[in-house]
Amino acid sequence: MLSTATGKVEAHLMSNGFNHLQVKEKYIFPPHQRPQMSEISHSYNIPVVDLKDLDGPHRERVVTEIKRACEEDGFFQILNHGVPETVMKSMMGIAKEFFEMPMEDKVCFYSENLSQVVRLSTSFNITKDKFLNWVDFLTQPCHPLEEFIHLWPHKPAAYREVAGKYAKDIRALVLRLLAVISEALGQDSDYLNKAFDKHRQVMNINYYPPCPNPDLTLRVAPHSDPSGITVLMQGDVSGLQVLKHGKWVAVEPIPNAFVVNLGDQLEVLSNGRFKSAEHRAITNTTTARVSIPTFYGPSLDAFISPAETMVDEEHPALYRGYRHEEFMGEFRNQGLSSKSILERFKI
Ligand SMILES: O=C(O)CCC(=O)C(=O)O
Ligand SMILES: [Fe+2]
Helix, strand or coil: CCCHHHHHHHHHCCCCCCHHHCCCHHHCCCHHHCCCHHHCECCCCCCEEEHHHCCCCCHHHHHHHHHHHHHHCCEEEEECCCCCHHHHHHHHHHHHHHHHCCHHHHHHHECCCCCCCCEEEECCCCCCCCCCCCCEEEEEECCCHHHHHHHCCCCCCCHHHHHHHHHHHHHHHHHHHHHHHHHHCCCCCCHHHHHCCCCEEEEEEEEECCCCCCCCCCCEEEECCCCCEEEEECCCCCCEEEEECCEEEECCCCCCCEEEEECHHHHHHCCCCCCCCCEEECCCCCCCEEEEEEEEECCCCCEECCCHHHCCCCCCCCECCEEHHHHHHHHHHHCCEEEHHHHHCEC
16 A cells, blocks of 8 residues: 555656556647657758767867767767766666666655755656656756765665766766867867856656557657756667757667757857757657756856857847856746747847
8 A cells, every 4th residue: 555645646657657558638749749750850860979089189070070060950979988888788777777666765756846956756847837748757966976966866775876977977078078069169178167167967867658659749848958968878769859950850879879969058158059959759659768868057156148259240149148047947937848948048
């Protein structure tokens, strides 16, 4: 017999063993927002960048490839990124184990309050979302690690050790990427490192159960990330799609690769030169999917505005400056809604 609190949480979560057996009304998106599977493009692939030459004499070539990807797609996959396969596999394994634990072991993390620091929840904001997303997620800040790790789940027993190692390795990778992207913007390599001030790193674990009717609903509604950049481990189950010239393009999993996408802060800092691409995820009938995005960007007190060198008479500032906290507040209030938050900061 479940306690009342556990029973209430179980009624909301998708990963509880019964909520996903039918597509309930609140998960059914209006027809124009449904996936339209026949219209998904498989003929374009987002760029794949091999980072093996990043720290050698051919660095410039890698910078040029990433620059093109940032300008044209805002999305790319990376190989030879330095995060060991064992670290990736252990993280994916422990993430699955977390969601497979009995409800009693997870219920203490459940919250509908978006400001709870470590939080298990469902959809984006279950109290406000007009249509619910087919997802449960755990969200946890990771930087500085010592400040947050004691708030993370302690079950499964190895959770903090495995996720802590993963978070550290991802941060090291992101710092290398920030240097490259700064160079791609024609700036000093520590430009973004400085612009992000004290930095903010948040890891989500998304758990998407199979869905009896993928035509009706979405795992994640269209949105751009409010981060600086996002590094996503999408596992081996497809579902992620990116909007390119008005068409949804599948981002097919590549073993051991990460998907990198630029968030809204990079679009602002680059004064629109680099794009934060709109993306979404669709469901499937057979296989649960776990994806692990790390949202990396400025600390909440950082002041974000287009880089001075990106603004001149020919390229007037496209966005007003703001504290990152203001942007995140708008995002929390609005939820997943294409690129509408960024629009509000346009001049
Ligand atoms: O699950 C995915 O592939 C993408 C998830 C996503 O876009 C997000 O959590 O912001
Ligand atoms: Fe996203």
